[in-house]
Amino acid sequence: MWKIIVRRVLVMIPQLFVLSLIVFIMAKQMPGDPFTGLITPETDPNRIEELRQLSGFYDPWYVQYYNWMTNAFQGDFGQSYTYKVAVSNLIGERAFNTFWLAFVSTILVYVIAIPLGVLAGRYQERIMDKTIVLYSFISYAIPTFVLGLIFLFVFGYQLQWFPTSGTVSIHAERGTFEYVWSKFHHLLLPAITYAVLGTTGIIQYLRTEIIDAKMQDYVKTARSKGIPMNKVYSRHIFRNSLLPIAAFLGFTITGLLGGSIFIETIFGFPGMGQLFVSSIGSRDYSVITALVLLYGFLALLGGLLSDIIMSIVDPRIRID
C-alpha cells in the first residue's frame, strides 16, 4: 500500500518538472515583464531598465528558471500586475473559498448521485429508473448559468433563503460561530446548483455498473448462499459498481478546485475560476503562470488520489 503511494509520488516529480518547464517557457514567450504593471506616466524609463537589470531579466533562461522555481518552492510567485499584491496571497484567499465550495459540492454530488444511480440500476427499465434517467438528462442539458440564475432568483431574491453574493456576511466577525455559519450559508446555493447539474455522469456510470454487476456470477453465488436481495446489493453489487466511481473521485475533486467561472460569476463568489479568467483578461502574467502551474499540479494530484483510492477499494491493484 505505502509502496504504491511512494512510487506514485516519485513518478510525480519528473512530471512536475516538465510541467513547470513548459509553463515557464510559455510565460517567457508572452510580451511584457514584471514591471509592466508598475509603469505609470511618471515612471522614468531608465529606472525601469535599472529594475530589469536588478531583477535578472537579462539572465540566461535557465538561471531565470532556477530563480523562479526556488521562489515558487517558497511560495513566492511574484506580484500580481493588476492587484499589486503577492500572487500567493491573491490565490491563497481565492483557493480557500474555492476549496470549501468544491468540498461541499463534491459531497452533495455524491449524496445525490449515488442513491439515484443505485436505484436506477436496481429498478432498471421501471418507472423509478426512467424518472431518474430523465432527471439526469435534463440536468445535463441545462446550462449552468440558466439554473444558477433561476436558483438565485427563486431562493435568493424571492424566498430569501440564501444570500445572493459574496462568501461571508459583512457583519460576521472572524473566528465566531456566526462567521463560519455565514461562510457555509453563502456557499450552499452555488454548491447546490453545481451538485444538481454535476450528477449526470456519476448517475449514468453507476446505473450501468449496477446493471452490469447484477448479472455477474458472484451475485448468483451470493444469492445461492441465501442472502436476502438487499444485502446482496449492499455487500456485493454496490461495492463492485463503485470501482469506476472511485477512480473518478480524485479527478472530480481537483476539477472542482479549478473553480467554475459560471457559478462564481453568477453568485458573486470570489474563487479561482473568476480569478483565472479575469487575470487572462487583464494579462496578469504572474497570476496566470502561477495558476497554470497550480492546475497542473492539481491534475497530477487528482491522478495520485484516484490511484490511492483505487488501491484501497480494489485488492487486485494492490501490490504486495
Next chain:
Amino acid sequence: MNKLLSVKQLRISFRIRDTFYAAVDNVSLSLHKNEILAIVGESGCGKSTLATSIVGLHHTNHTKVEGEILYRQQNLVQFSENQFNKLRGNTIGFIFQDPLSALNPLMRIGEQIAEGMIYHARLNKTERADRVLQLLEQVGIPDPPRVVRQFPHQLSGGMRQRVMIAIALANKPEIIIADEPTTALDVTIQAQILDLLKELQAETQTGIILITHDLGVVAEVADRVAVMYAGQVVEEAPVEILFGSPKHPYTRSLLKSIPQANEKQGKLEVIHGIVPSLMKLPREGCRFAPRIPWIDDSAHEKEPVLHEVEPGHFVRCTCWRHFDFQEEVQLT
C-alpha cells in the same frame, strides 16, 4: 431409498418476444440420499436451466416454471424469494462453473465463506471463524489461516473451486447442486476436485446433482445418470448400465464420439446436425429424429415417453430398437 428431491413434469420456458418457449420440457427426476445424480447433455439442452431453477436462481421476469419440484413435502415451484432464501445455502448448496467469476473479487475468502452462515447458522463471530477454518481444512486447502485473509485473485483455479465447495458445504446441506464444477479447470485439477466431491459426499451422505457435459466426469463419480437432449430426459439409468448397454441413439452417439486414447483413430466420431434452437425445436414426435434421418419414421413414437426397459433404466421413444449407426450421412 430415501428420496431427497423429486422433480415432476417440470417445464421451464423462456420468454422470447412475448412467446414462451420451453427449454426444459416434462422433466421428471428424483435424487436420493447419498447419491450422485449426473445430468449430461450438450450445450443448450437445458441442464443448467434445470439446475438453477430448482433453487429459484433463474430470472423471474423472463422465465416461467411449471410442474412440481418436491422437497420436504413442499413444492418449490411456488416458493417466494424469501422462502428460497431459507433453503439456499442452508439445506441446498450450489457450486458454479467458473470459480473466478463466481467469487466476489473484492471480498476476502473467509468472509465469503462465513457470509452464508450469518443467515442460516446460529453461530457467533468466533464460532463462524472456526467453522470457516474447519471447512477450508475439509476441502483440502493448505494453511487455512492465511487463505481466509486472501482475495480470490490470489488463489489458483483449483483452490478457488475448493473455496466454492467450502461455501456450498458451509451449513451442511442435504443437497448440493454442482453446475459444471470442473469445466473451467485443467484436467489434473479436475480429477482432484472430483475426488474431493466424492469423498465429501461419502462423508456427509449428501445428495449431489452434478450437471456436466463431460462423460468422463460422469463415469468417474456418478451413481445414476440422466441424459438430456433438447430439454427432455432421453435416457436415465444407473451409471454401469448406461455405459454398459446404452439404448437411446443419442446416448450411443455421445458415447461413440468420445475419442479413445488407446486406439488410433483417423476421424473423430460426431453426431450429425446440430441441437435445434429453442424457437425451432420440434414440439411433437421424437426430438432426436431429425439427426438420425436414416431411421424410418415408423420407428419413432408419436408422443415419445420414457419406457422402463429394465429395472431403473428408462429410455424415451422406441427408435432405439431400430437404431444403427450409419457411415457418412449427408444431412440436408
